Amino acid sequence: MVEMDKSKDKSKIIRMCGIEPESIVDGPGFRYVIFVQGCPHHCHGCHNPESWAFDGGYDMTVNEIFEDICGRPWLRGVTFSGGEPFEQVPALLDLAKNIKGAGLTLMSYSGYTLEELEARHDKETDELLEMLDILVDGRYDEKLRNLTLVYCGSENQRVIDMKKTRIARREGDHGMVIPYKSGFDFEIKI
Numbered sequence: 001m002v003e004m005d006k007s008k009d010k011s012k013i014i015r016m017c018g019i020e021p022e023s024i025v026d027g028p029g030f031r032y033v034i035f036v037q038g039c040p041h042h043c044h045g046c047h048n049p050e051s052w053a054f055d056g057g058y059d060m061t062v063n064e065i066f067e068d069i070c071g072r073p074w075l076r077g078v079t080f081s082g083g084e085p086f087e088q089v090p091a092l093l094d095l096a097k098n099i100k101g102a103g104l105t106l107m108s109y110s111g112y113t114l115e116e117l118e119a120r121h122d123k124e125t126d127e128l129l130e131m132l133d134i135l136v137d138g139r140y141d142e143k144l145r146n147l148t149l150v151y152c153g154s155e156n157q158r159v160i161d162m163k164k165t166r167i168a169r170r171e172g173d174h175g176m177v178i179p180y181k182s183g184f185d186f187e188i189k190i
């Protein structure tokens, strides 16, 4: 792999809390998980409160992260987690374009609901939503905690199949949200 000359790296900066380069619990398949720094939601029982402070964490450029992703050809996709990814839309949008261009799937968590994000009427937010295969939306609610849920922690949160949702909406089902169903779902008969 060719080492990047960081002095020439003019790509946008992402404020980072951490990286899990090979996760199997944050979406389908092997995934590279980016935990961004900064979250305004402060949910009770949050599993990652060290990600809240917007002045915490460290900087990485979009190119640095993408180069690291490209060095792992076994990955199926990338997941944006947090922190709140939708507080860093411009830089994550650039990274998302690279990720999708490389043929990887893209999933994001957000404490905002899909409807709250759409109500921003912000071009870059809309573009980032358009690139997602899966969105897990909504704040974590400790009172609705359910350990049997896949990819989320409380029953108010939704794991949304964004591709199917976009198709349904184009066909006229405005406001429709289609839940994601894992390809590995099967019924066990005993």
Ligand code: SF4
Binding pocket: 039, 040, 041, 042, 043, 046, 047, 048, 049, 051, 082, 083, 084, 110, 111, 139, 140
């Ligand atoms: S949105 Fe996520 S990272 Fe932010 S406080 Fe809630 S659970 Fe924690």
